[in-house]
Amino acid sequence: MKNKEDRILAIGLDAFDIGLAERLIGEARLPNLSKLIEQSAFFRLHHEERAKYTGLGWEHFSTGKGPDAQQRWSAISFDPANYSVHQPQSPNPPFIANSATPTVVFDLPYFDLEAVPNTGGLTSWGAHDPGTEAYARPTGLREEVEARFGKYPAPEWIYGFSWPSVQKTEAAGKALRDAVNLRSDITRWLLTEKLPDWKLAIAVFSETHSAVEQFWHGVDPGHPLSGLPSAGPARTALMDVYEAIDAFIGTINETFPDTTLIVFSMHGMGANTSDVPAMFLLPELLYRRSFRRAYAKDENWPSHLPGGMPVFGMDESWDKAMRKIVPWPGATGSVVARLQRLFEKSSPSGRQAAGNIGWMPAARYAPFWPSMRAFALPAYYDAWVRINLSGRERNGLVSSDEYETERKDIRDTLLQCRDPLSGSDAIEKVVFSDKEPYQIGPTEADIYVTFAPNVTGLTHPELGTIGPVPFRRTGGHTGDWGVLLAKGADIRPGDRGQANSFDVAPTILNLLGEAVSPDLSGESLISRIHQTAPAGP
Structure with a gap:
């Protein structure tokens, strides 16, 4: 194994809206994210309209393949032989399936952990849309996590419905904030104590997705429900989740100062119109x-x-x-x-x-x-x-x-x-x-x-x-942009313009020094990450 300084830590922020985050940075509410942006190569990601509306952004990342490559344009499948529908959970092989890189994943949706023997961690712990059966490696890891940290604290709010009630909105906000904090603790424990011998680690925070879907009317003054009594608590709840994410970014930066850090979101969010x-x-x-x-x-x-x-x-x-x-x-x-x-x-x-x-x-x-x-x-x-x-x-x-x-x-x-x-x-x-x-x-x-x-x-x-x-839901997949931040010793900070959300997986492979399979969607951004002059918009 190479030196730990060669490692890559990828933090996925599910449905994290960079436009909202920039508003909060302007209010001095996300100091760690603001600092990370200053230290990183910064890309705005577009997820292509039809791909974004599949709702399968995490499948696109986990497999490295977009809807064209998988011939899968919806989470729901229709059977014309008997006029039935169902939502399967059978992801394609992960984009690192052929890699020998020692890897740890934590709650990465649509990631078939069982199919990648060199990868440890656990899936379907508290994901917004797990996309696969729960699995853990080594055996007993899920039970050890529960014994040490407790159960996921916000199961009823993963797909929560709270806007009619101030009390439910406040309860959902507290539970999702607590979930971010607990997820942060588990992530650090996994990567520093339990499974420390990794070269690639991928952890996903899903609470931003759950929070935006429930609380968007609290941050959108044009939303029809923005005048409800729950709008103020909804704004507070969403801010709490984003600030908890920000605190984790600060902690992870301090814990792994010499590790190449990737922070990304496949798409943004906005008002629900669907x-x-x-x-x-x-x-x-x-x-x-x-x-x-x-x-x-x-x-x-x-x-x-x-x-x-x-x-x-x-x-x-x-x-x-x-x-x-x-x-x-x-x-x-x-x-x-x-x-x-x-x-x-x-x-x-x-x-x-x-x-x-x-x-x-x-x-x-x-x-x-x-x-x-x-x-x-x-x-x-x-x-x-x-x-x-x-x-x-x-x-x-x-x-x-x-x-x-x-x-x-x-x-x-x-x-x-x-x-x-x-x-x-x-x-x-x-x-x-x-x-x-x-x-x-x-x-x-x-x-x-x-x-x-x-x-x-x-x-x-x-x-x-x-x-x-x-x-x-008051929030939905109508945001314009996802985001990719890449920070490392040989990465010069700066705005790198736009890229495709499908480019994230190939980029991680290249950063590991591995070749990108031609059947993956997207292109590696490694040359743009290492460029010395900012790209145009």
Whole structure:
């Protein structure tokens, strides 16, 4: 093994928004990050729009492969043979799979630790989206961590829902801050005491992701929920998480002063514009287009903002409300039950068709898909339309000759929709897949739909009004930039301009002195890291 001064420590900050961080640096709240930026080669990372909206940023890093290379454009996979969906956890081999480098990883999502024998550590400890089964090496490490440090302190807030309540917002903020601090302690223990003989170490902090999704309305004065009583506590909670990350950066800099340090985030964050449209509005609209009747139930919301947007009471939740509005097929009136029985022989039951994502309202429309010309696939980000194409979907109702006409008709239907609260256009963009229809795979769609900001309902001249319903998450994957900071003895500080998020994994390999496999996505930034003059923007 080489000298410890040759080691590389990579700290991944999940969904860390550099724009927000720069605002906090301006408020003198992140002194250690400010100092690190001054000492580092600085890149702003773009994650490519379609790649960012896959929600698979950590898979792209852990495997070194983007969605093109993996032919995987969504965390959710659709089976056209039986009209079912599920969210698999089966990552591809890690980008260091062929490396002999002694490595330690801690909670790196989508990293198949079991497949890399020379790597120690543990996965799926408290990750926002672990993407793989829990695994630890050496055997017993997870139990040792729990005995020494305790359990992950914020499990209920990894995908938390807290904005209706000041008390829940405060509790979530404290728990996530405590999780950052505990993660910091475990990381230092792993790298200095338990598994000290590493040349590459990768640790990921996921609490920034969980915090932004819950607390964004506290830092965005233009957000519709920014006037709620929880907005002030949300800002405090998000600041606490970012400041705890900053404290860790200071500690790790002191602990490993001669180690090449990489700090990176694959993408930034912003306001959530997708949950309500993708998970509810589009599925219900396409149901009405097919059957000319509503499936979703109306709800008499007890509270509204001045503009008419409904909000929850402090003890209400989005998932519970949406289970009432979009129940499982067959659990409601006789019309729905009869419709389901018409095609249940060719389709799984509702809960089977929805796989492991039945909590999402969009998945509860799955038993109707065989009888629809087009339907909305469950999605976490932008909204997806799948054509029920003859010869591709088992019960396809749209012939290849009708395909383009069908897509245009759906586009026209969407562009007729208005926001029932503002009266403005509800749809920002409708994009057709540029692939041949029969080449569109199980994690792809025929049409991608981006809704206008803050749309929580739809009005269509023929199909009626859907919603509005309250927000789910207030933050989402709408930020412009990720970030890469590289600090080391032979790295001259300075702004290096823009790079691709796919470039991070190849860069780490090159910094280790190893070759980059041609089947990895992205390019190594090593020549730009070592350049002596700053790059242009």
